[in-house]
Amino acid sequence: MQMTGLTLAGVTKSFGAVQVIKGVDLQVPVGAFCVFVGPSGCGKSTLLRMISGLDEVTAGTITIGGQDVTWAEPSARGIAMVFQSYALYPHMTVAQNIGFGLSLARLPKDQIAAKVAHAAALLQMSALLDRKPKQLSGGQRQRVAIGRAIVRDPKVFLFDEPLSNLDASLRAQMRLELTDLHKRIGATMIYVTHDQVEAMTMADQIVVLNAGRIEQVGTPMELYRAPATAFVAGFIGSPRMNLLGGPAATGLGCATYGIRPEHVALSTDEGRWPGVVRHLERLGPDALVYLLADGVGEIVARVEGETPLAPGDRVHASPLAGREHRFDDGGRRMMSIHPA
Amino acid sequence: MAQRQRHSPYPTWFFLPAAMVYGTLFLLPTVASLWFSLTRWDLYTAHFIGLDNFRQFFSEPFLVASVGNTLIYAVLTSGLKTVLGLLLAVLLVSPIIWRGTLRTIVFFPVLVSTIGIGITFTTLMHPTRGAINLGLEVIGIDGPGWLTDPGLALISVALVDVWKGVGLATVIYMAGLVSIPTDYYEASRIDGATRSQQFWRITLPLVWPATITVVTLSLIGGLRYFELIWAMTRGGPGFASDVVASTIYKQYQAGFYGLATAGNVVLFVLIAVIVLPLSLWFNRREVQA
Amino acid sequence: MRQRRSRRPVWVGLAAMAAFLAVFVIPFWFIFLQAMKDRRGAGRLNFAWPESWHFWGNLVEVVQTRDYLLLLAFFNSILITLGAVTLLVIFASMVGFVLSRRRTRLNGVVMALVLAGLMIPPAVVPTIWVLQGLNLFKTLHGMILIQVAYGLSFSILLYRAFIAGIPRELDEAAIIDGARPWQVFLRVILPLLKPVTVTNIVVQSIGIFNDFTNPLYYLPGRENVTVQLTLFNFQSQFSSQYNLLFMNILLITIPPLIVFIFFNRQIVAGMTAGAIKG
Numbered sequence: 001m002q003m004t005g006l007t008l009a010g011v012t013k014s015f016g017a018v019q020v021i022k023g024v025d026l027q028v029p030v031g032a033f034c035v036f037v038g039p040s041g042c043g044k045s046t047l048l049r050m051i052s053g054l055d056e057v058t059a060g061t062i063t064i065g066g067q068d069v070t071w072a073e074p075s076a077r078g079i080a081m082v083f084q085s086y087a088l089y090p091h092m093t094v095a096q097n098i099g100f101g102l103s104l105a106r107l108p109k110d111q112i113a114a115k116v117a118h119a120a121a122l123l124q125m126s127a128l129l130d131r132k133p134k135q136l137s138g139g140q141r142q143r144v145a146i147g148r149a150i151v152r153d154p155k156v157f158l159f160d161e162p163l164s165n166l167d168a169s170l171r172a173q174m175r176l177e178l179t180d181l182h183k184r185i186g187a188t189m190i191y192v193t194h195d196q197v198e199a200m201t202m203a204d205q206i207v208v209l210n211a212g213r214i215e216q217v218g219t220p221m222e223l224y225r226a227p228a229t230a231f232v233a234g235f236i237g238s239p240r241m242n243l244l245g246g247p248a249a250t251g252l253g254c255a256t257y258g259i260r261p262e263h264v265a266l267s268t269d270e271g272r273w274p275g276v277v278r279h280l281e282r283l284g285p286d287a288l289v290y291l292l293a294d295g296v297g298e299i300v301a302r303v304e305g306e307t308p309l310a311p312g313d314r315v316h317a318s319p320l321a322g323r324e325h326r327f328d329d330g331g332r333r334m335m336s337i338h339p340a
Numbered sequence: 341m342a343q344r345q346r347h348s349p350y351p352t353w354f355f356l357p358a359a360m361v362y363g364t365l366f367l368l369p370t371v372a373s374l375w376f377s378l379t380r381w382d383l384y385t386a387h388f389i390g391l392d393n394f395r396q397f398f399s400e401p402f403l404v405a406s407v408g409n410t411l412i413y414a415v416l417t418s419g420l421k422t423v424l425g426l427l428l429a430v431l432l433v434s435p436i437i438w439r440g441t442l443r444t445i446v447f448f449p450v451l452v453s454t455i456g457i458g459i460t461f462t463t464l465m466h467p468t469r470g471a472i473n474l475g476l477e478v479i480g481i482d483g484p485g486w487l488t489d490p491g492l493a494l495i496s497v498a499l500v501d502v503w504k505g506v507g508l509a510t511v512i513y514m515a516g517l518v519s520i521p522t523d524y525y526e527a528s529r530i531d532g533a534t535r536s537q538q539f540w541r542i543t544l545p546l547v548w549p550a551t552i553t554v555v556t557l558s559l560i561g562g563l564r565y566f567e568l569i570w571a572m573t574r575g576g577p578g579f580a581s582d583v584v585a586s587t588i589y590k591q592y593q594a595g596f597y598g599l600a601t602a603g604n605v606v607l608f609v610l611i612a613v614i615v616l617p618l619s620l621w622f623n624r625r626e627v628q629a
Numbered sequence: 630m631r632q633r634r635s636r637r638p639v640w641v642g643l644a645a646m647a648a649f650l651a652v653f654v655i656p657f658w659f660i661f662l663q664a665m666k667d668r669r670g671a672g673r674l675n676f677a678w679p680e681s682w683h684f685w686g687n688l689v690e691v692v693q694t695r696d697y698l699l700l701l702a703f704f705n706s707i708l709i710t711l712g713a714v715t716l717l718v719i720f721a722s723m724v725g726f727v728l729s730r731r732r733t734r735l736n737g738v739v740m741a742l743v744l745a746g747l748m749i750p751p752a753v754v755p756t757i758w759v760l761q762g763l764n765l766f767k768t769l770h771g772m773i774l775i776q777v778a779y780g781l782s783f784s785i786l787l788y789r790a791f792i793a794g795i796p797r798e799l800d801e802a803a804i805i806d807g808a809r810p811w812q813v814f815l816r817v818i819l820p821l822l823k824p825v826t827v828t829n830i831v832v833q834s835i836g837i838f839n840d841f842t843n844p845l846y847y848l849p850g851r852e853n854v855t856v857q858l859t860l861f862n863f864q865s866q867f868s869s870q871y872n873l874l875f876m877n878i879l880l881i882t883i884p885p886l887i888v889f890i891f892f893n894r895q896i897v898a899g900m901t902a903g904a905i906k907g
Contacts, residue, residue, distance in 0.1 A: 054801050075807035087798035091820045100816075101806030148806070349800060349810050350731040355739065358720040358781055365778035366746060369759055373752030383758055437642035444893070445649050448657075451885045451896070453839045455860050456878040460656050463871070469674045471659065503652070515901040564750045567841050571861065588753060592846075597754045604752045611748055 005030040005188030006051065006156055011060035013046055013212075020046055022212040023060070028190065028205065030065075033182050036192045037199040038209035038235070044192045045160060047209070051190065052081050052158050065155040075101070080149035081158040084165065086141045088133040088148075094120075095129040098147045119147040122184070138166050139174060146181070159191040163198065175202060196236055200224070208232045230256045230327040239288060239300060241325070248296045254334055258325035261288060264301035264317050266309070271316025273299070277309055293317055370608075377602035382595070393602035402579040403587060410583040410610065413498055413569075414562030420502045421558045422551065425509025430543070432510065433517050443514075447507035454504070458571025461500045462487060487573055490580035497572050497581060501565070509554045516550030517543065552622040556615060563611050584610070660882070663875035671872035687876040694866065698851075699877070702859040707884075709769060709844075709855065710837045713776035714830050717784050720777065721829070722822055725788025726814055730797065746782030753846050760847060772848045776837050784829050791825040792818065828895040835885050835896070856881055 006028040013021035021043045028034045036044040049055040051062055053074035061070045069077040088097050095116050096103075102112045120126045123143045133141055142162060149157055162178075163171045179202050182189055193199060199206050200220045208215040208223065208231070216228040220236075227233035233241050241260045249257040265271070266289060275293035289301045289309060299317055309315065326334040377393055379386035397403045432443050449457065464471045465486035473483030486496040524542050533541070566585035569575065575582035575590065582590075584607045591600035663671045664687060666679045692699050728736055756775070757766060765771030795818065803813045841857040848855065854862075860877050867874040889896065 052805065054804065074805045079805070081802070081805050083798045083802060085796060085798055087796065087802040089799060089802075089817060100803070104807045104812060148802075152806075347810075348731065349804055349813060350727045351810050352727070352735070354723040354727045354810075354814070358724045358785070361716075361720065361774055361778050362742070362746070362781050364759060364763070365756060365775055366751060367742070369752040369755035370749055372755040372758070376755055376758075381754075383754075383761065431641075431645060434638075434641070436638045436645060438646050439642070442642075442645055442649055445653050447897070448889065449653060451835050451839075451889050453841075453857055453860065453878070453881045453885075455841050455857050456660070456881055457656075459860070459864065459874065459878060460660055463674060464656065464659065466674065471674065471676060474675070511897050512901050560748055571841075585750070589845075592754055601752060601754050604750065604754070607750050608752075611750065615748060 005032060005065070006034075006190065007061075007063040008047075008051075009061045009063070011047070011050065011062065012058045013043075013050060013055070014058045020212050021050070024212075024214055026207060026214065026217065028188060030188055031186050032204045033179070033189045033191065033202060034205045034207060035199040035203035036190065036207050036209060037194065037196055038215075040194060041211075042209040043212040044194075044209050048081075048158055048160055048190060048192050051156070052079055053077050078155035079158055080152040080154035080156075081160065082142075082145045082149050082162050084161040086133075086145040086162075086165075088141055088144055090133055093130050093132055094125065094136070094144050094147075097133070097144055098151050100148070101152055115151050116147075119150045122150060123147050123181075139170055142166070142174065150185070155188060157187055157189040159189065161193055162191075163193070164195075171198075178202065197238065200236065206236075208235060210235075226333065227258075227325065228333050230258065230331040233258045233325055233327070239302065242299050244297055244299075246297075251295070252326070254326035255329035256327040256331065258327065259299075259319045259323060261300045261302040263320040263323035264299060265320060266291075266301050266303060267316050267318070268314070269316065271318040273317045275299070275315060275317060277311050277313045277315055279311060280307075280309065282306070289315075291315060291317060373601050373604050373608075376598060377605040379598045381598040381601070383597060386598070389598070393599050394606070396599060397602055397606060402582065405579060406575075406582040406584050406587040407606065407610070409494055409581065410563055410585075410607075413494060413501075413565065413583055414559055414614075416495065416498045417501045417505070417562040417565075418555055418558040420498075421506050421509040422554050424502065424506050425554055426513050426547070426551070428506065428510040429513035429517055430539070433514055443511075446510055449504045450507045452504070454567040455571050457500065457504055458568050461503075462572050465496060488577060490577050493573050493577060494569075494581040494583075497569050500572065501562075501568050504568070505558070505561075509558065512554055513547065513550050516547045520546045548625070552619075556619060556622070559618070560611060560615055563614070564607065660875050660878050663871055664879040666872050668870050668872055671875065672869060674871065683872065687872050688880070691863075691873050691876045691880065694863070694873070698854065699856075699859055699880070702854050702856045705769060705853055706838055706856040709772050709776060710834050712769075712773040713780065713837055714833050716773070716777045717780050717833055718826055718829060721781055721784030722788045722792075722819065722826070723814065724781075724785050725792050726818055728785070729789045729792040730800065743782045743785050746779070751779065757846065767848060767850050767853060769848075769853055772844060772853070775843055775847055776840070779843070780833050780837070784833065787825055787829055788822065791822065795821055824895075827892070828898055831888055831892040831895050835888060838884060 006026070008024050008026040011021060011024045012019065024047065036047060038044050046055065050057050051064075053069070053072060057070060061068055063069065064078050067078075089100065092100065095113075098119055099112045099116045102115060107115075116129070117126065120129055123146060125140070125143050125147060128136065128140060128144075133144065136144065145162070159178075163174055166174060175198060178191075191198075191202065203220055205217065206220055206223055207217050210231050216223060216232045218226075218228075223232060223236045227236060227241075230243060234243050237260055239261050241258045242264070244252070244257045245255065249255055273293035273296050275291045275296070277289055277291050278298070279290040281288040281290075286302055286304045287307050287309075289303055289307070291299055291301065293299050301317055303309070328334050376386060378388060378390060380389050380392075381387070398407075428446060432439060432446070436442075465473075467473060467483070467485040467488050470483075470486075472486070476483040484492055487493050520543065524546070525538060528538055528542060564585060565583065566589065569581055569583055569586055570589070573581045575586040584603055588600045588603040588607070591597075591603060659676065662676060662679065665682050665684055667681060667683050667686075670677070670680055724739070728739060760766035760771050760775075763771075765774065799817055799821075800813050803817045808816065839857065840855075841861065844855040844858050845861075848858075860881055863874060863877055867877075
């Protein structure tokens with residue numbers, strides 16, 4: 001029997017007549033860092049809460065470490081959760097926060113102290129054990145929340161958008177720390193976010209969700225190179241992939257045609273699609289060129305370095321070979337024309 | 341697939357202790373009163389007599405008068421508390437000196453024993469030896485018999501009630517006033533509004549939630565009121581200041597339990613008939629700030 | 630022009646202070662003076678300065694009246710207040726917790742019943758009938774439970790509103806940590822309710838201590854007399870001894886005064902919060 005970290009089979013969730021999660025099947029390998037990503041309302045948080053046991057499934061099974069936990073109490077599933085708002089108990093010290101679950105389980109005080117000290121050391125928080133949450137910074141509070149999770153020795157860690165309350169620079173730093181933590185502990189981690197940058201940089205396995213269904217599961221680069229649906233194509237990758245529909249796409253042999261801005265080459269003399277530069281965004285190391293191509297529509301191209309182009313210039317755009325994406329009228333990937 | 345019922349983290353049995361006390365000592369008597377008001381009763385045996393208690397209530401002149409007095413009392417105290425409360429609140433949120441002390445002074449009577457206040461003012465209102473009338477004599481006014489004149493007794497008690505309770509209305513209004521964003525006043529100053537216009541067109545409408553609260557609370561309180569009336573006049577002189585609540589007590593003392601309970605039902609109906617439509621009307625007129 | 634503007638607050642303040650002193654403070658001043666005078670002086674019912682100060686003499690005489698009845702009354706009143714307030718805090722917070730967190734149709738029913746408690750006047754004689762049936766009539770226990778029953782509506786509304794402001798995620802984190810419902814309530818929620826509990830205790834204490842009507846109906850008799858009843862009855866006892874009567878009033882005013890001095894802010898917050906939500 002294959003030991004997976006987490007398995008979801010046919011998981012469905014309905015609120016009355018409204019089906020929010022529509023039959024999700026998923027296998028997460030032991031020790032993987034799996035990211036659930038998708039737009040607001042896609043159901044990623046709902047799925048996480050069902051895995052945690054805070055919400056009940058309407059149908060389907062959840063298996064953690066080989067055990068069916070579909071109907072188990074949250075504290076009996078072998079999971080620990082880090083909330084978006086950290087949910088630290090305001091009236092308890094850091095040490096009491098981390099050790100709360102252990103004191104509920106009636107562990108002897110010295111054992112609790114030892115476990116708390118171990119978790120604190122792992123997160124470089126040993127000096128903060130006597131402080132109350134309101135005396136801590138955002139990043140410190142998050143570490144306490146993680147410490148509380150670590151001390152439970154869970155089989156699966158659940159993270160519910162933990163970085164969205166932090167400012168941009170702190171977020172980048174915490175991304176590194178979380179990835180580092182994963183390497184050190186090696187536990188299975190399920191991480192929910194709406195930020196595809198976090199997904200791409202942190203995940204071993206990405207699960208893209210849309211309207212309660214899984215669109216695609218794969219490694220970051222699999223999703224980047226071969227998105228299975230037009231939705232995934234437009235969701236993963238920054239800047240966003242050019243997606244053309246209508247007669248332009250039909251002319252290119254599909255219902256939706258995709259090409260990433262970084263895979264569009266520009267030339268002043270020749271190329272597949274002639275057009276006019278409408279707008280330029282200079283970012284420093286590169287620039288985004290917005291051009292209106294004849295018969296095709298608006299295309300964004302990424303150009304490296306400081307380009308001499310200006311709005312109004314005539315320019316030719318060409319897609320790089322092997323980097324084109326074609327999707328049928330169901331949004332599904334068609335066989336790509338792709339030299340070996 | 342068989343679904344196991346999981347226990348909610350918010351169990352219904354948390355309601356139980358409160359429900360037991362509330363149900364036995366409040367709900368049960370209220371429901372029982374509907375039955376017992378239709379009987380002649382001595383607490384041990386009840387003898388069904390239909391609507392006789394109510395007929396008696398609305399035919400005997402002093403009983404009917406008590407209903408009228410109740411309405412007068414409630415409207416008078418509620419009206420005065422609302423108007424004075426708002427004016428005092430406007431005064432006490434404006435930048436005047438000693439504002440903090442004044443707020444304390446106006447609120448303190450709310451916290452004092454009603455009986456104590458009743459005795460104090462009865463003494464002060466003594467027609468010949470009371471300080472109020474003696475003070476009026478000094479400036480040449482012949483002070484009335486505040487509590488001895490049948491036509492004045494109820495109103496005198498109402499005035500003391502307002503004296504004691506206006507602080508609460510003021511505090512509620514102050515909270516409401518403070519929550520009005522100053523942006524509105526500043527915009528109206530630019531538009532050239534006078535202080536009076538600001539009061540009528542901005543303050544009054546936007547303080548509406550507090551007004552609803554004050555009117556509703558003081559109306560309910562006024563309709564049910566017993567303590568001060570009993571302390572100052574015992575419903576007298578004669579029955580001139582009797583209200584339904586004091587009538588209930590008098591009938592109870594006389595052993596007419598069924599009649600007393602009927603009085604309770606009358607009071608209940610009175611409150612429901614006045615306050616419920618008022619609440620609905622209030623909520624429909626609410627202004628979204 | 631500018632000079633006028635800045636002097637206005639002073640003038641209005643002075644005028645207001647004069648008016649407030651005359652209207653609100655003079656009656657208390659009267660109580661104080663009367664309590665200090667001897668029998669004859671107080672009998673004149675005027676604002677004359679006391680010829681001699683009889684504070685201690687009056688105090689002792691009032692306290693000793695009828696075999697130290699006033700002391701018994703204070704004891705009873707305080708006992709009732711403490712007992713009722715303790716139960717109110719526990720019962721009402723439990724209800725407020727479930728009411729605020731759980732979303733069921735039962736909530737509508739419960740809320741209607743709670744609001745009814747604010748409006749419907751208690752049916753006094755049927756209540757006596759129930760109390761007698763439970764052997765609680767004329768007992769302190771009965772009185773405590775009555776005060777709890779009548780105070781639940783306000784307390785529940787207060788707690789419900791406050792708990793709505795505590796993030797639900799704290800409950801969820803505790804559940805994941807393995808807490809049972811009563812543990813979530815006792816160890817996570819209840820400690821965070823300190824501010825509103827203080828407010829509730831203060832507001833309810835003053836109300837119950839000053840209550841005259843309910844002990845009048847449900848606690849007649851000498852053994853269980855309360856402070857307000859004693860004062861009321863002493864009116865005939867001290868028919869012409871105004872100094873003693875007003876000393877009694879003064880003594881009764883002291884506990885609320887002390888609470889007011891220390892908890893002014895909480896009282897005001899409680900009254901406005903409960904009122905505006907309602």
